[in-house]
Amino acid sequence: MSRFLGVAVVAAATAMLVGLTVPPTTSDVPAAAVPAPAATVPPDAGDNALAPLATRILLDAGGAGSGPELIQARGPLPAGWKPDPPLDLSGPMPSDADVRAAITKGVNYILGLQKENGAWDVDLTGTLLSETADEAVDAIAATSLAGIALRYHVKVDPARIEPALKRAADFVMDRVYRGKLPLKVWYANWRYTLGLKFLHMEFKATTDAERKGEIAAVSRRMVQAMLKLQLSNSEATLLERKKKARLSARMKDTAMPSYLGVVLQPPTDTNYRGGAPVLRVIPGSMAEKSGVAPGDKVVMAEGLRIENAVDYYLLESEWVGGQKVKVKFARPGGKDYERDVQLPQTWPGFLGVRLSQASDGLVVEAFLRFSPSKGELELGDVITKIDGKDIKAIADFDAIEQTTPPGKKLRVEFLRAGKKKSASIGAVAAPEGWYGFAPAEEDKGDDNGVVVDAILPGGAADRLGIKKGDRVTWIGDVPILGLDHYIDFSGTVPAGKNMVIKWVTAEGEEKSEMCPPDVVVMPGDPQFGFARTNPFPFGPAVVENLKKGGVSDKAGVKDGDQIVTINGKPVQNLYACVMMMRQIAAGDEIVLGLRRGNQNVEAKFIMQKPGDDPGTGPGVEEGGWAYYPNMGESPSFSTAAALLALYNVQNDVDPRLKKNLKDSLKAAENLIASLRVPDPQNGGAETYVYRAGSKGNQSGIDVRGCQGRNAICEMTLVLAGRRKSADLKKQIDLWVRHRGELDAVRRMEFYQAGNRQGSPHNYDRWWNAAYYWHYGHYYTLQAAKMIGGKTFKDINEICTKAVMKTRLEDGTWLDHPSFGKLVGTGLALWILGETEGGWRDGYDPTITQDKKENPVTPGGKPPGEVSE
Numbered sequence: 001m002s003r004f005l006g007v008a009v010v011a012a013a014t015a016m017l018v019g020l021t022v023p024p025t026t027s028d029v030p031a032a033a034v035p036a037p038a039a040t041v042p043p044d045a046g047d048n049a050l051a052p053l054a055t056r057i058l059l060d061a062g063g064a065g066s067g068p069e070l071i072q073a074r075g076p077l078p079a080g081w082k083p084d085p086p087l088d089l090s091g092p093m094p095s096d097a098d099v100r101a102a103i104t105k106g107v108n109y110i111l112g113l114q115k116e117n118g119a120w121d122v123d124l125t126g127t128l129l130s131e132t133a134d135e136a137v138d139a140i141a142a143t144s145l146a147g148i149a150l151r152y153h154v155k156v157d158p159a160r161i162e163p164a165l166k167r168a169a170d171f172v173m174d175r176v177y178r179g180k181l182p183l184k185v186w187y188a189n190w191r192y193t194l195g196l197k198f199l200h201m202e203f204k205a206t207t208d209a210e211r212k213g214e215i216a217a218v219s220r221r222m223v224q225a226m227l228k229l230q231l232s233n234s235e236a237t238l239l240e241r242k243k244k245a246r247l248s249a250r251m252k253d254t255a256m257p258s259y260l261g262v263v264l265q266p267p268t269d270t271n272y273r274g275g276a277p278v279l280r281v282i283p284g285s286m287a288e289k290s291g292v293a294p295g296d297k298v299v300m301a302e303g304l305r306i307e308n309a310v311d312y313y314l315l316e317s318e319w320v321g322g323q324k325v326k327v328k329f330a331r332p333g334g335k336d337y338e339r340d341v342q343l344p345q346t347w348p349g350f351l352g353v354r355l356s357q358a359s360d361g362l363v364v365e366a367f368l369r370f371s372p373s374k375g376e377l378e379l380g381d382v383i384t385k386i387d388g389k390d391i392k393a394i395a396d397f398d399a400i401e402q403t404t405p406p407g408k409k410l411r412v413e414f415l416r417a418g419k420k421k422s423a424s425i426g427a428v429a430a431p432e433g434w435y436g437f438a439p440a441e442e443d444k445g446d447d448n449g450v451v452v453d454a455i456l457p458g459g460a461a462d463r464l465g466i467k468k469g470d471r472v473t474w475i476g477d478v479p480i481l482g483l484d485h486y487i488d489f490s491g492t493v494p495a496g497k498n499m500v501i502k503w504v505t506a507e508g509e510e511k512s513e514m515c516p517p518d519v520v521v522m523p524g525d526p527q528f529g530f531a532r533t534n535p536f537p538f539g540p541a542v543v544e545n546l547k548k549g550g551v552s553d554k555a556g557v558k559d560g561d562q563i564v565t566i567n568g569k570p571v572q573n574l575y576a577c578v579m580m581m582r583q584i585a586a587g588d589e590i591v592l593g594l595r596r597g598n599q600n601v602e603a604k605f606i607m608q609k610p611g612d613d614p615g616t617g618p619g620v621e622e623g624g625w626a627y628y629p630n631m632g633e634s635p636s637f638s639t640a641a642a643l644l645a646l647y648n649v650q651n652d653v654d655p656r657l658k659k660n661l662k663d664s665l666k667a668a669e670n671l672i673a674s675l676r677v678p679d680p681q682n683g684g685a686e687t688y689v690y691r692a693g694s695k696g697n698q699s700g701i702d703v704r705g706c707q708g709r710n711a712i713c714e715m716t717l718v719l720a721g722r723r724k725s726a727d728l729k730k731q732i733d734l735w736v737r738h739r740g741e742l743d744a745v746r747r748m749e750f751y752q753a754g755n756r757q758g759s760p761h762n763y764d765r766w767w768n769a770a771y772y773w774h775y776g777h778y779y780t781l782q783a784a785k786m787i788g789g790k791t792f793k794d795i796n797e798i799c800t801k802a803v804m805k806t807r808l809e810d811g812t813w814l815d816h817p818s819f820g821k822l823v824g825t826g827l828a829l830w831i832l833g834e835t836e837g838g839w840r841d842g843y844d845p846t847i848t849q850d851k852k853e854n855p856v857t858p859g860g861k862p863p864g865e866v867s868e
Contacts, residue, residue: 160845177221353371370428471503
């Protein structure tokens with residue numbers, strides 16, 4: 001529950017701080033209709049360095065030049081490049097010995113590249129991941145991909161492969177345990193999808209109950225991260241939308257965040273498994289009343305294994321007052337014990353005033369957002385008593401406010417111009433608080449805490465002297481254990497409550513100060529949506545779906561009005577309008593200049609707390625996984641891959657997740673189903689487009705360009721019970737008919753035509769790209785295995801022959817130059833791992849392998865394919 005708050009708090013506050021936001025959906029107009037990237041950043045973005053990134057996100061792949069593609073340009077196609085002809089697969093099947101030898105050589109290549117820490121990493125010198133993913137992302141994705149390949153072929157040499165797989169899984173799990181996998185980086189969805197797929201295979205392979213428990217604990221953490229990445233109706237993350245609804249509906253009796261009262265030791269490089277040690281117990285807390293003592297270890301909470309403080313605090317950030325929780329402790333030298341605890345309501349009330357010390361009381365300096373005191377008190381009033389108690393210092397006021405439950409009325413006595421007055425003010429639930437800084441999205445260090453990336457001028461962090469590059473390590477009684485924990489924890493911080501904040505400066509100096517967090521600055525809701533005007537998103541900003549009875553309706557705004565100014569500043573287009581409006585916080589006044597026909601009118605109102613977007617409405621929830629959080633629209637094939645990983649986890653690793661995943665899985669399935677369209681130029685055949693914006697032209701829906709993703713999308717919906725095996729069989733038949741389109745571009749590095757500079761997609765061949773080749777073959781083979789019989793026999797033969805024919809002379813495979821031979825070889829071994837034939841057995845490590853062999857130098861150009 002508070003986890004929903006956390007992402008809303010951090011995301012919304014950070015958006016207000018850096019001005020980064022995107023319109024509700026991405027572009028689906030032809031590239032020629034979209035201005036060049038440099039021209040699309042509105043002047044209102046100021047010197048915000050993140051604004052160009054917002055522009056890139058708007059220009060998603062499959063419409064105008066995509067986000068990552070705008071930063072991956074390197075040049076035109078090599079001179080003389082032309083599409084490859086379809087592979088000749090008419091000859092006999094390769095011999096078992098040949099396939100076995102190819103698999104052996106590929107396995108040896110992968111084993112030879114594993115690092116001492118168990119990871120695989122790649123030196124990406126191409127154009128995609130090398131420009132956008134950091135070392136941790138590369139390592140997790142590459143390690144998982146290589147691990148999956150080795151698990152498929154463990155029979156080649158179990159004595160070498162099993163230890164390699166254990167070290168690989170340990171590497172992935174250790175990074176997860178430490179909370180060192182940030183979400184807001186390019187291709188984060190693939191890191192988590194691949195990681196879950198790999199760990200699921202390791203879970204199935206082991207018979208050790210202890211190992212299964214470790215994998216299950218890590219998988220749960222990764223599932224939580226996946227849910228934070230999921231989009232909602234192509235607008236915002238699904239969790240964020242739920243949070244907004246909860247924020248807007250909050251009442252004084254809403255269950256609010258609570259805690260047990262243990263302060264835990266942060267994990268270190270050498271001590272981060274086996275439980276979370278208790279450093280101290282908060283006096284008067286339920287932990288103290290339950291007999292918890294320093295030195296005890298939290299080893300389980302709510303039936304979930306606790307390896308370290310990260311595990312515990314991620315759980316505790318979801319707990320609310322009145323909830324019963326079960327926590328198990330281990331006491332050194334004593335017996336383990338378990339406590340069932342009903343958490344108290346600890347969320348404080350809020351009067352919403354900023355005060356300064358005066359000789360006769362406290363002077364009201366400012367009213368905070370959502371203050372219940374505004375209208376009862378005035379600036380300059382001097383508070384002298386509350387409920388009969390003298391108020392002589394700020395500590396006196398804090399003590400009363402922080403022990404007053406929401407809803408209680410307080411008698412406030414004050415002086416106004418020297419005259420005694422009083423007012424009855426009802427405390428409201430404290431708004432969410434924050435310290436006025438944005439955390440860095442990527443943290444390559446191993447220290448706990450979060451790195452400060454930006455500071456809100458005049459905010460709490462600024463007042464404390466915190467600078468960009470400093471590392472915040474504690475807030476209140478809670479150590480900050482990485483970005484994910486900070487996001488979740490932020491939803492549990494009430495504004496106005498004095499807390500100790502600790503940080504380490506960029507120079508290494510440790511600092512600590514007492515300071516109350518400010519009210520979180522959340523982008524306000526004008527209570528209307530926007531029409532989709534062309535060229536989207538650079539057409540005019542036109543009001544649509546005005547909320548009847550809302551603040552903008554009452555102020556005179558009407559559907560169809562064009563917004564031409566905001567607070568006196570001209571609005572360039574829809575994109576600029578959204579950027580400007582999202583910088584106006586809930587609780588602040590906005591003045592709109594509107595054009596209505598030939599009239600110019602003005603509307604003034606207070607921006608509201610964000611709730612459900614009026615433009616979204618109560619329709620069917622659709623939400624998938626894109627390459628970047630808040631990217632705009634979710635690709636069909638990345639959403640399908642994520643779903644398959646989540647199905648595996650909930651079915652095999654932790655069935656308890658089914659209830660929590662139900663809504664998210666349904667939304668993702670809805671998203672994929674919505675991307676199924678008929679192709680009128682190819683007999684009305686059903687096909688799955690790249691994303692929603694791809695539906696707008698024939699090139700986007702042509703079945704010949706969808707063969708890299710159709711099988712996985714259809715197979716996913718069959719597993720979900722939404723489609724039939726007969727539908728899947730049709731997609732497999734289409735794949736056989738059009739598979740040659742994947743061959744045509746499989747060696748294409750870049751494509752250049754018009755303004756599509758250096759794109760990996762060939763827009764003359766229905767947006768096909770080289771990296772669809774292995775992907776399409778692998779998932780079509782999996783789909784055929786579901787059908788079985790002759791269908792699988794045929795696809796098994798096609799894939800085996802195709803993979804064997806595309807080997808390079810050195811015995812490796814290449815998927816795309818941007819990803820290198822490790823990725824290509826790993827994916828080829830995935831495909832061969834799904835095949836059936838005599839080559840699946842019969843390995844003799846003492847005969848078929850040279851254990852010192854590392855037949856390929858990772859760098860350099862491919863020497864060519866194996867001649868047939």
